[in-house]
Amino acid sequence: MNAINMEHHWLPFTNNRMFREEPQIFARAEGVRYWTPEGQEIMDAASGLFCCPAGHARREIADAIHAQVMELDYTTHFQRAAPNSFRLATRLAELLPAGLNRIFFGSSGSEAVDSAMKICLAYHRARGQGQRTRFVSRNWAYHGVNLGGTSLAGMVNNRRDFSGATSDVVHMRHTWSDEQRFSLGQPETGADLADDLEEICKTYGAETIAGVFVEPIAGSVGVILPPQGYLQRLRAIADKYGLLLIFDEVITGFGRTGSAFAAQEFGVTPDLMTMAKALTNGTVPMSAVAVRTDIQQTVIDAAEGDRPELFHGYTYSAHPVACAAALASLDIYRDHGLFERAKALSPVFLDALHSLRNLPHVFDIRGYGMMGAVQLTPGAKPGMKGSLVQRLLFREGLHLKATGDALIIAPAFVTGEDDLARMIEILRRVLGRADL
Numbered sequence: 001m002n003a004i005n006m007e008h009h010w011l012p013f014t015n016n017r018m019f020r021e022e023p024q025i026f027a028r029a030e031g032v033r034y035w036t037p038e039g040q041e042i043m044d045a046a047s048g049l050f051c052c053p054a055g056h057a058r059r060e061i062a063d064a065i066h067a068q069v070m071e072l073d074y075t076t077h078f079q080r081a082a083p084n085s086f087r088l089a090t091r092l093a094e095l096l097p098a099g100l101n102r103i104f105f106g107s108s109g110s111e112a113v114d115s116a117m118k119i120c121l122a123y124h125r126a127r128g129q130g131q132r133t134r135f136v137s138r139n140w141a142y143h144g145v146n147l148g149g150t151s152l153a154g155m156v157n158n159r160r161d162f163s164g165a166t167s168d169v170v171h172m173r174h175t176w177s178d179e180q181r182f183s184l185g186q187p188e189t190g191a192d193l194a195d196d197l198e199e200i201c202k203t204y205g206a207e208t209i210a211g212v213f214v215e216p217i218a219g220s221v222g223v224i225l226p227p228q229g230y231l232q233r234l235r236a237i238a239d240k241y242g243l244l245l246i247f248d249e250v251i252t253g254f255g256r257t258g259s260a261f262a263a264q265e266f267g268v269t270p271d272l273m274t275m276a277k278a279l280t281n282g283t284v285p286m287s288a289v290a291v292r293t294d295i296q297q298t299v300i301d302a303a304e305g306d307r308p309e310l311f312h313g314y315t316y317s318a319h320p321v322a323c324a325a326a327l328a329s330l331d332i333y334r335d336h337g338l339f340e341r342a343k344a345l346s347p348v349f350l351d352a353l354h355s356l357r358n359l360p361h362v363f364d365i366r367g368y369g370m371m372g373a374v375q376l377t378p379g380a381k382p383g384m385k386g387s388l389v390q391r392l393l394f395r396e397g398l399h400l401k402a403t404g405d406a407l408i409i410a411p412a413f414v415t416g417e418d419d420l421a422r423m424i425e426i427l428r429r430v431l432g433r434a435d436l
Ligand code: PMP
Pocket: 107, 108, 109, 110, 111, 113, 142, 143, 144, 145, 215, 219, 220, 248, 249, 250, 251, 276, 277
C-alpha cells in the first residue's frame, strides 16, 4: 500500500478523508471475485455496480478490445462514423421492444439521460411544441449526475448542494410503502400513485411538459418495485397528455430483471430508453439512448439545410473500442444464455436474501430478478449504519454498495449457487453483529 501515493486523486462519491484512513482498493478481478493489493479475496455481490453480469476478466471482450484498437482505435463524427457502430445499433434494435430502434450513443448513464432530455426537447420543438420544456420524475429517483439528471433526481443528496444549477422538474411520489415490507414480487396495490402524473399535468399544464422519466425498478435508492399496473397507467396518462415516457434502464437493462429490458419484463414500451453499465459488461464506458423511430424521423424532417438535426454529441459517442466491447458482451449474453440464467437463478437468489429477514438490523428486504436490497433499521444518523456495514463487509471479504441504509446486492448472472451461498453467509455474519 505504501507504494500508492494518495495525494492527488480526488475520488468520486467518496469521503476522501475516511478513504485515506482505510483505503479499500481492488487490484485485480476475475469471475465474481476481486482481490486487494495484499491479496485478500473480496466476493463481488454487486457485479461491480450492476455492470458486469458476465463476471470479470472475460477473455472474449479483452480480445475484441485489443483487435479493435489495432484496427481502428478512434473516429470522430461530423458526417463520419465507424462500421461497428452500425452493427451495434442493429444488435440493440433487435434486443429492444419493437418500435424503439434508433440508437444514440454516449459514454455514461448520465450522458444518456441528458441526451434523452435533449432529444425530447428537440422532438417537441420539431412538432411546433417548443413550449414543452418541463420534465417530470419521481422522488427517490437516480438519473445520473449531469445537470439534467441532477434536476431529475429525486434522491435528495443528488440535488442538495447544486440547487442553483438545476432546472424545472416536478416530482411524483415514490411507490414504496410500509405494507410492502418483506413482500415478494410487484406490490398488488399502488398503481394509483401514477395518477400523480395526471395531477401534475393539470396543475402545471400538460402543454408545458416534455416528458416523464422513471426507472422501471428504482435501483440506486435500493430496489423499489413498480406496483402492478403502475407503469401501464403512466403510459396511458403520458399518451393522453402528449408527454414522452422515458424508461431509465441503466440498471435494469441487459437481463437484470430476467428479460432483456424491464420494458419487456413489465410489458410497457416507453418512447425513449436509456442504458449503460452492462452494455459493455462494465469494461469500457458506454451508454445509449434508444428512441422511437418516428421521434427521430420528426427531428430529422425538421432540420434545415445541412445543419445537424440534433446539435448534440460527445467526442466519445459511438467510440469504436466501446462498440467492440459491447458487441462482444452481447455475444456472451446470447451465446451463454445469460438472461435466461438470470431468470433461473433469481428465485434462488431471492430466497437466500429473504433468509436474512430475522436478523436484528434488518428492516426490509426487496428484490426482483437478480437485484435486491436489504434495508437496515436506521442508526444514529441516516446512512451511517449502511456505510459502516459496507466497510465491515469489505473487511470480511464482500463487496456491495450501501445507499443510505440500504445494502444493494446484484450478483453477476454467472455466480454459482455455492458462491451465492458464501456471499449470503458473509452478510449474515456481519448483520448478526451486535455492535452495529
Ligand atoms: N440512471 C440510472 C438509473 C442509474 O442507476 C445510473 C447510475 N447508477 C445513472 C443513470 C448514471 O450512470 P453513470 O454513473 O454511468 O453516469
